[in-house]
Amino acid sequence: MAGTVFDPPVAGWERQMPVDKRIFLWVLLGQAIFLIGLSATMLLAGNHNNPVKQFHATPEEFSQRVAEFVDKYQVGPRTVRVPPGEDAYLLARMWSFYPDLILKKGQTYTVWYSSVDVTHNPQIAGQRLSFQAVPGHAQGVTLTPNTTGTFLVYCGEYCGVGHQAMMGKIIVEE
Amino acid sequence: MEAIYTDPETGLRLDRATRRLIVTFLVTAFLALGGAVIAALLVALTRAPAIQLLWPSAYYMALTFHGILALTIWPHVFEATLWLWACTSLLRTRLISPALGWLAYGLAFLGILMILGTVASGNASVMYTMYVPLRADPLFYLGHIIYAVGLLTLLILFGLNILKARAEGTYLGSLPLLTYGMAVAAILTVVAIIGAVAAFVPTVLWAFRILIPKVDPLYFKATFWSMGHTLQYTNITAMVVAWYGTATFMVKAKPVSEKFSRWAFALYLVTTLPVFMHHFLVDPTWSLAVKWIGATVVGIFLGVPSAMHGLAVPASVEKTLRGRGVRGLWGWLREWGWNNPPMVLLAFSVLLFGVGGFDGTAATTMQINMIEHNNMWIPAHIHGTLAGGATLGFMAFTYGFLPHLGFEIKGKRFAQYQAWLTGLGFTLLIAAMHWGAHLGVPRRMQDIRFLGADAPVPNWFNSMNLLGIAGVLTATGILIFVVIALTSMFAGSTRGPEMVAEAKDLWLPSERPAFAGGNPAPSATV
Numbered sequence: 001m002a003g004t005v006f007d008p009p010v011a012g013w014e015r016q017m018p019v020d021k022r023i024f025l026w027v028l029l030g031q032a033i034f035l036i037g038l039s040a041t042m043l044l045a046g047n048h049n050n051p052v053k054q055f056h057a058t059p060e061e062f063s064q065r066v067a068e069f070v071d072k073y074q075v076g077p078r079t080v081r082v083p084p085g086e087d088a089y090l091l092a093r094m095w096s097f098y099p100d101l102i103l104k105k106g107q108t109y110t111v112w113y114s115s116v117d118v119t120h121n122p123q124i125a126g127q128r129l130s131f132q133a134v135p136g137h138a139q140g141v142t143l144t145p146n147t148t149g150t151f152l153v154y155c156g157e158y159c160g161v162g163h164q165a166m167m168g169k170i171i172v173e174e
Numbered sequence: 175m176e177a178i179y180t181d182p183e184t185g186l187r188l189d190r191a192t193r194r195l196i197v198t199f200l201v202t203a204f205l206a207l208g209g210a211v212i213a214a215l216l217v218a219l220t221r222a223p224a225i226q227l228l229w230p231s232a233y234y235m236a237l238t239f240h241g242i243l244a245l246t247i248w249p250h251v252f253e254a255t256l257w258l259w260a261c262t263s264l265l266r267t268r269l270i271s272p273a274l275g276w277l278a279y280g281l282a283f284l285g286i287l288m289i290l291g292t293v294a295s296g297n298a299s300v301m302y303t304m305y306v307p308l309r310a311d312p313l314f315y316l317g318h319i320i321y322a323v324g325l326l327t328l329l330i331l332f333g334l335n336i337l338k339a340r341a342e343g344t345y346l347g348s349l350p351l352l353t354y355g356m357a358v359a360a361i362l363t364v365v366a367i368i369g370a371v372a373a374f375v376p377t378v379l380w381a382f383r384i385l386i387p388k389v390d391p392l393y394f395k396a397t398f399w400s401m402g403h404t405l406q407y408t409n410i411t412a413m414v415v416a417w418y419g420t421a422t423f424m425v426k427a428k429p430v431s432e433k434f435s436r437w438a439f440a441l442y443l444v445t446t447l448p449v450f451m452h453h454f455l456v457d458p459t460w461s462l463a464v465k466w467i468g469a470t471v472v473g474i475f476l477g478v479p480s481a482m483h484g485l486a487v488p489a490s491v492e493k494t495l496r497g498r499g500v501r502g503l504w505g506w507l508r509e510w511g512w513n514n515p516p517m518v519l520l521a522f523s524v525l526l527f528g529v530g531g532f533d534g535t536a537a538t539t540m541q542i543n544m545i546e547h548n549n550m551w552i553p554a555h556i557h558g559t560l561a562g563g564a565t566l567g568f569m570a571f572t573y574g575f576l577p578h579l580g581f582e583i584k585g586k587r588f589a590q591y592q593a594w595l596t597g598l599g600f601t602l603l604i605a606a607m608h609w610g611a612h613l614g615v616p617r618r619m620q621d622i623r624f625l626g627a628d629a630p631v632p633n634w635f636n637s638m639n640l641l642g643i644a645g646v647l648t649a650t651g652i653l654i655f656v657v658i659a660l661t662s663m664f665a666g667s668t669r670g671p672e673m674v675a676e677a678k679d680l681w682l683p684s685e686r687p688a689f690a691g692g693n694p695a696p697s698a699t700v
Contacts, residue, residue: 003346004185005422006264010347013432021434028481032474039470039539043462048541052465054458119305119391121548125632128545128614131456134391135307139458152629156548156616158301160308161231164621169629 050131053140059116062138066091070099079171087112087140090153090168092120092133094160097153097168103145105172114138121157124170130156145172177671178680181578184423187680190671191272192262193579196255198279200572201663203252206286207565208656210243211649218645223622223635225642233620234299241302242293245560246318247286249409250325252568253359254282256412257332259575260356265339265349266680271331278328285321288313301618303402306394312381315374322370329360344681351429351436355415358439362446363408369400369450392459399450406560407446410480411439413523413564416571417487420520423574424511427490438482445476455543465540473538480531484524491517515586515593519570522597523563529604530558550610550637553617557607562600569596569655576662580669584662588654596651603644609637 003010017025043049057065066089075081079100082088084107091098092115103109113122113133120133131141153168177190188196216236219227228236262269269275291313292298298310336357339345349357373394379386418435421427429435451468454460460468495506511517533555536542546552576583583589615622615634622638624631 005426005428006184006186006350006352007346008348008350008432013348017433017437018431021431024485025434025437025482028478032478035474035535036471039466039474042539042541043466046541048544049462050540050544052458052461118307119395123548123614123616125629126614128549130544130547130549132458134458136390137392137458150629152624152627152631154616154619154624154627157305158234158303158308158618161234161299163234164230164619164624165626167624167627167629169627 050142053110053142055138056136057114057138059114059135062089062114063091063116065089065112066098074099075102076100082109084109090122090133091116092122092155092166093117095155095162095166097122097155097166100169100171102171102173105145105148105174108142108144110140110142112138112140118159119157120155120159120166122153122168123156125152125154127151132157145170148172148174176674178674179580179667179669179671181580181669184578186263186578187266188259188263188579189268189680192258192269192275195269195272195275195279196258196579197663199251199254199258201660202279202283202286203248203255204656204659204663206243206248206251208653209290210240210248211652211656213237213240213243214645215649216240218642218649220620221622222639222642222645224639226621228620230620231296231299234301234618235293235296237618238293238299238301239290242289244565245302245406245556246289246321249412249560249564249568250363250405251282253356253408253412254278254325254328255575256352256415257328257356257360260350260353260415261332261335261339263680264353265336265345267335267339267342267344268680269331270334270338274327274331274334278324278331280324281327282321282324285317285319285324288317288320292317303398305398306377306380306389306391309381312378315378315381318370319374319378322367322374325363326367329363332356332360348432351432352415352419354436355411355418355439358442359408359411359415361443362404362411365447366401366404366408369397369402369404373397373401392454392457395453395457396450399453403449403453404446407442407449409560409564410527411442413527413567414439414480414483414487416564416567417483417520417523418490420516420567420570420574421487421491421494423571423578424514424516424520425491425494427494430486430489430493434482435486438479438486441479441482445472445479448472449476452538452543455538455540456547462540469538469543470540473535477531477535480527484528487520488524513590515589516570516573518590518593518597519566519573522593522600523566523570526558526562526566526597526600526604527564528558530555530560530563533558533608545614546611548617550607550615550617554604554607554611557600558604562604565652566596566600569652572655572659576659580667581662582665582668583658584665585658589658592651592654592658596648596655599644599648599651603641603648606637606641606644610634610641613637 069089073080081102088101088109088111090113094117115133115135123130151170155166179188213236217240219225220233292311298314300308300310376386376389380389448468452473455469492506495509500506500509613634
């Protein structure tokens with residue numbers, strides 16, 4: 001009495017897994033452990049990591065910081081030349097990134113992202129660096145520009161009907 | 175008098191009340207799939223820069239429709255039929271309460287109407303992810319809650335029915351593998367609904383502007399994904415059930431090892447629960463160590479049960495075909511059934527799910543997430559796992575399931591074109607998405623020409639034009655499927671019910687065991 005094609009064997013299946021299936025299982029687990037080891041190595045010894053830096057800031061507090069930063073280093077209507085060694089600030093809002101940053105090639109900067117309205121995601125065209133700008137939370141991203149030029153900054157997180165028009169720029173000078 | 179439908183192929187029986195419920199859920203699911211595909215067509219044609227069909231507000235509305243119909247509605251409504259079938263027909267029993275099933279359907283349907291209505295009104299173009307503080311119509315969030323309550327009602331019915339079957343001893347020994355898989359899916363869904371309560375209850379109050387002035391965006395994102403990504407594992411588990419089901423319907427395949435397959439199902443319960451954490455790899459939250467354990471380690475272990483099923487299902491087909499005298503190392507692959515639509519769809523489903531799964535695992539790595547986050551890599555992952563994987567798997571299952579319910583498949587020749595068109599279309603679509611991801615094209619972007627930019631705009635157009643072409647091919651394939659499925663169902667059943675006086679359970683008279691009425695002692699190994 002085996003029932004229909006959908007029924008399991010009445011008894012006995014639970015006793016032991018056949019040897020070949022057990023080997024498959026161990027191979028898959030071994031692969032998983034290998035990949036986990038690889039990812040740990042990349043975190044410990046790789047040079048493409050970005051340690052988490054963050055602080056809590058209400059939109060008003062963060063806007064205040066950005067305004068002070070722009071006042072101090074402004075060189076154009078909405079352009080700021082960031083001196084090497086100083087932290088930079090990038091304010092995301094519907095629908096622009098403020099201000100435009102001028103960085104120096106080969107210098108390491110921390111750029112602080114946050115938003116005053118909804119979640120945004122500044123992405124740098126062609127450079128593929130992508131971190132979130134979340135209202136209420138500021139996030140510091142460490143980067144060292146290695147090519148000169150003008151780079152488009154656009155938004156990667158849907159933020160309303162003007163999403164596709166949300167832009168800014170980063171200029172890297174020699 | 176009782177109306178009982180018997181499938182002569184499998185010997186399984188179904189009572190009229192349960193069958194009506196299953197058919198209603200199925201039709202709803204196919205309509206949702208059709209809607210998702212029409213929205214997908216609009217989205218693909220807008221993303222192709224050569225056409226750029228829609229203006230921003232229309233594009234974001236179409237994309238919201240696509241995400242919600244394809245992720246929130248179609249798979250879960252289809253799974254409802256699997257749950258109903260797995261807890262009745264497979265266990266040879268009838269529903270403990272069809273009324274509870276109709277209540278579940280009514281709530282789910284009301285929720286769906288509220289969600290789709292608010293999106294159509296233009297006040298809820300917030301995407302599938304709806305990250306607060308993006309604000310949608312309050313009824314949009316309320317619709318999600320009602321829909322979830324509907325699903326929960328159905329799961330309660332599913333659980334009660336298994337208990338009923340066990341108490342009445344209508345099945346022998348262990349649960350059938352497919353019921354076991356759907357039970358795993360049910361547990362995952364209940365856990366996901368706990369996440370949904372945490373996400374949606376504060377949010378609906380915030381949206382109605384009562385009590386809660388502000389919902390923290392990171393709190394919402396964490397709770398949303400503890401629902402959202404766990405629900406994707408409901409879809410994946412149901413997809414695997416559909417794989418086993420298709421192999422059984424089409425070639426009468428049996429799992430190569432019950433224990434192996436059940437271990438794989440059970441592992442989903444362990445590995446999927448902290449799965450939401452990989453959404454935070456580039457967010458201002460936990461330390462790198464926490465992100466590594468919660469995202470990368472969990473993400474890699476997640477692949478193990480899926481890989482087990484991905485090996486076990488083709489192996490079951492291979493074993494069956496070899497048992498029928500197919501020779502050679504690859505002979506079973508030649509005899510797979512490349513002119514049989516469900517087997518073609520099954521093969522594409524397993525392969526594309528593998529591709530999408532690899533994308534997902536890779537994206538849980540910190541360093542890769544920094545560059546692939548929110549670009550076309552993510553749609554490539556979703557379309558591999560859920561569209562190429564789950565949707566094709568469900569479509570393959572449908573080709574076996576409709577005849578099982580007594581509906582003859584109409585337009586068999588179109589079904590063949592449909593299977594190849596959809597499979598190859600998805601392959602091309604996912605390839606185009608990977609190409610775009612390699613260039614860094616952002617997802618959910620209406621205009622990649624960035625009109626008005628005062629910085630150089632990268633040339634990404636070829637990859638996105640290819641995506642447009644692939645989108646049209648795939649959408650055509652799935653629309654043909656929807657038409658085939660609906661016409662087959664509306665043509666009516668070819669099988670009449672058998673009128674039985676007060677049947678206590680759904681055993682065939684010939685197979686009624688001598689010890690019916692209690693759980694039997696294990697007799698012989700079969």
